[in-house]
Amino acid sequence: MPGFIIVALIGAILSGISLAVFAPYVTLRRISYMGEALSHIAFAGIAIALISGMNLTLGAWIFVSIVALLISWLSRKEKIQEANTITIFLSLSMALGIILISLSKNYAFDLSSYLFGNVLLISISEVWALGILNVLNILFILIFYKELFYLSYNPEMAKVFRIRATFIDYLFYLLLAANIVLNLKSAGIILVTAQLILPAVIAFNLASRLGWIILISAIAAVLSALIGFYLSFVFDLPTGATIVIVQASMYALSFIFKRRK
Amino acid sequence: MIEFRDVQYRVGGISILKDINLTIPDGVFAAIIGPNGAGKSTLIKLLLGMQDPSEGKILIDDSPRDSWLKHNGFGYLPQREEYDRGFPATALDIVLMGIAGRIPWGRRVGDEHRERALSIMQDTGIIDKAHSPIGNLSGGEFQRVMLSRAILSDSKYLILDEPEAGIDRHSVVSFFKLLKELNDAGKTVITVSHDLHTLNKYSNFLICLNKTLHCHDHSELIDQQLIDKTFDEHTRLIEKDY
Ligand SMILES: Nc1ncnc2c1ncn2[C@@H]1O[C@H](COP(=O)(O)OP(=O)(O)OP(=O)(O)O)[C@@H](O)[C@H]1O
Ligand SMILES: [Mg+2]
Numbered sequence: 495m496p497g498f499i500i501v502a503l504i505g506a507i508l509s510g511i512s513l514a515v516f517a518p519y520v521t522l523r524r525i526s527y528m529g530e531a532l533s534h535i536a537f538a539g540i541a542i543a544l545i546s547g548m549n550l551t552l553g554a555w556i557f558v559s560i561v562a563l564l565i566s567w568l569s570r571k572e573k574i575q576e577a578n579t580i581t582i583f584l585s586l587s588m589a590l591g592i593i594l595i596s597l598s599k600n601y602a603f604d605l606s607s608y609l610f611g612n613v614l615l616i617s618i619s620e621v622w623a624l625g626i627l628n629v630l631n632i633l634f635i636l637i638f639y640k641e642l643f644y645l646s647y648n649p650e651m652a653k654v655f656r657i658r659a660t661f662i663d664y665l666f667y668l669l670l671a672a673n674i675v676l677n678l679k680s681a682g683i684i685l686v687t688a689q690l691i692l693p694a695v696i697a698f699n700l701a702s703r704l705g706w707i708i709l710i711s712a713i714a715a716v717l718s719a720l721i722g723f724y725l726s727f728v729f730d731l732p733t734g735a736t737i738v739i740v741q742a743s744m745y746a747l748s749f750i751f752k753r754r755k
Numbered sequence: 756m757i758e759f760r761d762v763q764y765r766v767g768g769i770s771i772l773k774d775i776n777l778t779i780p781d782g783v784f785a786a787i788i789g790p791n792g793a794g795k796s797t798l799i800k801l802l803l804g805m806q807d808p809s810e811g812k813i814l815i816d817d818s819p820r821d822s823w824l825k826h827n828g829f830g831y832l833p834q835r836e837e838y839d840r841g842f843p844a845t846a847l848d849i850v851l852m853g854i855a856g857r858i859p860w861g862r863r864v865g866d867e868h869r870e871r872a873l874s875i876m877q878d879t880g881i882i883d884k885a886h887s888p889i890g891n892l893s894g895g896e897f898q899r900v901m902l903s904r905a906i907l908s909d910s911k912y913l914i915l916d917e918p919e920a921g922i923d924r925h926s927v928v929s930f931f932k933l934l935k936e937l938n939d940a941g942k943t944v945i946t947v948s949h950d951l952h953t954l955n956k957y958s959n960f961l962i963c964l965n966k967t968l969h970c971h972d973h974s975e976l977i978d979q980q981l982i983d984k985t986f987d988e989h990t991r992l993i994e995k996d997y
Contacts, residue, residue, distance in 0.1 A: 522842060523839060637861045644852050648838055654803055656828040702888060704843050729773030 498614065502680075503723050505616035506737065508624035509677045510689060510715030517675055517694035518707045519666070524648040529593055529690035530566075531580045532674045533683040535561050538587035539675070540608060541594035546554050551623075555675040562667040570649070570660065590650025613733050620679065627676055634669055635708065638662050657711070685734045689715065692741040699748035713745055756781055757912070762811035764777065764797060771797055773967045775811070777973060781911070784938045785945045788959035792879045793965040795947045796834050796916055803829055803914065811961065829855065834916035834947070836897075840890035844902045847885045854963035855909035875903045878933055880926065894921040902930070906937065913937060915946040919953070933960075 520526050536554045543553020565580060635642065641718075644652040645659045654661040675685050697710035722737030729736075757779040757961045764772040764953045772794045780787050800806045802813060804824050815823040830853070832933050844864050851864050858864060881899035884892060898921050905913055913934070919927045927950060938944045946956050952977065963969035 522839070523841075640855045640858065640864060641843070641860070643848070644855055647842055647844060647849070647852070648836065649837060650805065651852070654805065654829065654831050655852050655904075657852075698841070698843075707843060707855070722903050753917075 499727075501618055501621055502614045502696060502733070503719070504717040505621045505624060505680055505718050506610040506613045506723060506733065508621065508628055509613070509680050510693070511712050512631055512673050513627050513677060513681075513686065513689040514693035514715035515565050515628075515635060515708055516670055517690050517692075518697060518704065519642060519646055520690050521694040521698070527580060528562075528670065529674065530556050530687040531560060531584045531673060533678055533686045534584045535587040536678055537608060538591035538594070538681070540678075540697060541591040543600070543733050543754070545594055545598050550676060551679075551711050554678070555672055558671040558675050562671045563735070566663050566667045570663070574745040577754070585627055608678055610732070611678065611680050611685055611734050614682045615682040620676070623676055627672060631669060631673070634665065634670050638665070638738045639705075642666070657734060681734055685738055688738045689742065692738070692745055693718075696741070696745050696748045699745075714741065718744060756814075756816060757943075758812075758814040759801075760799075760812040760814065762801065762808045762813060763796070764801060764806070765809045770800070771966065772808075777962065777968060779943070779945065779962075781943050782938075782941065783943060784935065784945070784958045785960040785962055786954045787902055787945065787947045787962045787964055788949070788951060791963040795964055798915055799831075799914055799945075799947065808955035828908060828910050830908040830910040830913040830942075831857060832898075832901045832905045832913075832915040832918050836919070837888065840888060844889050845886050845894075846881060846889060847871070847876070848890060849889055849900050849904040850876060850885075850907055853904040854909070872903065872907055875906050876900075879903045879906070880929070894979060895923060895926075898922055911942055913942050913944045913946075915944070917947050917949065918950060920949050927953055966985060 520529060536558045539554035539557025540550050542548075542557060543550045546553070561583060563585070568579065572619075576647050641652075641659065641662045644655070644657050645662055649659050649663065674686055674690075681689060693711040693714040694707070696714045697707040699709045700710050718740040722740040723733060725731065725740065726733040726736040740745050757777075759775045759777040762772060762775040763770065764775075766833055785898060787798065789795050797806065801808055802815075802820070814822040815827075820941070851868060852985075854868050854872070855864065863980065873882060873885060876885055876899075877904050881896060881903060883898055884938045885898075889897065889900070898918065902915070902918055904916065917935075918934070924928055931953050933947065936942050936981070938957075946958075
């Protein structure tokens with residue numbers, strides 16, 4: 495196997511795991527639209543970075559983090575229709591991004607690679623970054639396991655019972671932003687959104703304790719990366735899309751084993 | 756001791772609570788009564804820091820509410836709790852929420868906490884369902900879970916918003932007896948209730964609320980006249996508003 499394929503495979507696995515451990519929380523908190531929203535918003539961040547000559551990933555992360563924290567703060571401050579506000583943010587950022595990119599006349603910038611992603615283009619340094627991100631994710635979940643559990647259950651009551659939900663909520667959104675931005679290049683907007691939902695819903699069908707759900711979600715991500723990679727080479731298919739098809743099939747299969755509740 | 760000083764609460768220019776001056780001494784079994792929409796739950800949420808007064812001050816143990824809340828908490832049973840029936844938690848998990856805020860980061864809930872939670876669940880009559888997923892609990896069963904959680908939080912104040920809601924008639928009495936035991940053991944109990952008959956037996960401090968206070972005093976007996984006054988005002992308000 496050529497080296498770049500091994501790098502890409504490791505990248506796909508790490509990318510899958512990083513999104514999969516967040517996916518159960520995203521689903522439980524009913525913020526699965528955040529995956530889509532933040533990856534669109536990242537697009538505007540990339541455009542701004544492109545114009546100002548900043549590192550694209552860093553620029554996008556800073557931009558997405560600011561927006562994510564703003565959304566977290568707003569939704570706690572006001573009982574706003576979170577989904578509505580975010581959809582407005584989303585369209586606005588996307589429009590801004592497209593205008594900025596067209597103004598920058600940077601034709602070398604490959605727009606479609608950010609929409610659909612290409613895991614085969616992932617660099618070794620990006621794989622390292624994903625590895626570090628995975629360590630941060632797992633540490634975050636281990637350290638704040640009970641806090642995240644109750645925050646996902648009901649943030650208002652968590653606060654009453656003196657669980658420091660606000661601080662952890664900010665950290666959660668910062669890490670979520672980092673996960674989305676770092677995965678954007680390899681997975682693209684559409685696949686990031688899918689990978690923030692599918693592994694979790696598979697796991698919810700198979701387990702009823704949160705610890706197991708997170709583990710199964712991660713395993714589902716690894717398996718689908720391996721199977722998806724293999725199939726994409728055998729049948730010469732786009733890798734990311736194949737991974738999502740595999741995940742969706744696993745989701746359908748998981749209903750057979752669904753625990754009777 | 757809990758003090759409300761000239762507290763006003765308005766939403767969008769509409770007055771919900773007006774001129775609340777109230778002192779609740781430690782150790783009482785206080786009952787907040789009043790018709791639907793009187794502002795009982797709002798009064799409690801102001802105390803808990805879930806909402807902020809438009810005007811006025813709330814003092815707890817002589818400290819402003821927010822600084823007291825930095826180091827202390829309340830045992831609280833909400834009137835309604837929003838949760839997802841599919842959430843992967845057992846009844847015991849939800850009870851343990853009462854103590855989770857006092858366990859440092861990175862530390863799991865210990866066996867000693869679990870044992871204490873289970874012994875409270877024994878008292879509240881929900882021990883059989885300790886390991887059931889919350890989605891499988893009935894309304895009254897979940898109410899018992901929430902009461903257990905409030906007790907486990909070990910605050911000196913137990914704030915309960917209609918704890919008897921959904922509880923069968925037979926158990927309501929044992930519910931109140933349990934609250935009375937906790938009260939005798941030194942906790943200040945503040946409960947909203949519509950069960951005037953049962954309250955009469957257990958409560959020793961009455962707060963009649965209907966947008967503004969109609970009484971707040973030690974009273975062994977619920978005075979029929981005061982109740983009429985509290986609830987009549989409501990009738991008049993309805994006539995005025997609509
Ligand atoms: N966020 C809000 N926005 C607008 N009005 C509100 C808000 N919260 C409460 N109210 C109004 O305040 C009034 C008091 O509500 P509250 O829930 O405190 O009543 P309550 O005494 O607890 O009634 P119940 O016995 O039905 O529980 C009601 O008229 C309600 O419509
Ligand atoms: Mg109420």
